[in-house]
Amino acid sequence: MANRSGVNIKSLSRYELGTSVPPANILKDLANAMEVSADALLGEQAAIKDMALFKKFEIIQQMDEETKKIITNFLDLTIRDFKAKKAYS
Template identity: 65%
Template sequence: MTIAERIRLYRQQKGFSQAELAEKSQVNSKSLSRYELGSSIPPADVLKNIADALGVSSDALLNDDTVTIKDKELLKKFEIIQEMSEEDQEIIIRFLDLTIRDYKAKKAYS
């Protein structure tokens, strides 16, 4: 996935229009359009502004090792979970592990 695709994906996941992201990141809307089309690459300072406006790290826009969640409601839930205490996160992870184990078992025997 290219930088352009990651910017567009994160923008869409946040529910921002190009104009909204341009305003939040203090980037010219025509420039942002070129960044999303891949016809231009944002300089480092602009990339940081875009990342900050999207609530992600600059690395997330540069590297292709990020996980994308297409379901917006699920993404919102995971964002909330990230804000929780480590203890609460561990409880949720145990619950998810058990649920996934049960799902796989049912799938294997059906």
């Protein structure tokens, strides 16, 4: 993680142990290295590692309720099919 984020390994250890809090710029570097948002690291939202998928969900949040309902139904069906295939393979 230190190599991917460019954060000093001693500092990273302190952040992991909770003995120190990273400043905003370091939090951003850590989030980028883990391919999640800084909000996800702060526990403010679910961690979505696929940034392309995350960006799509950000756009979906701006849509009207009827469109979101259609998308949600489609996702539910797709997830159900995925789980069924996984269970029987």
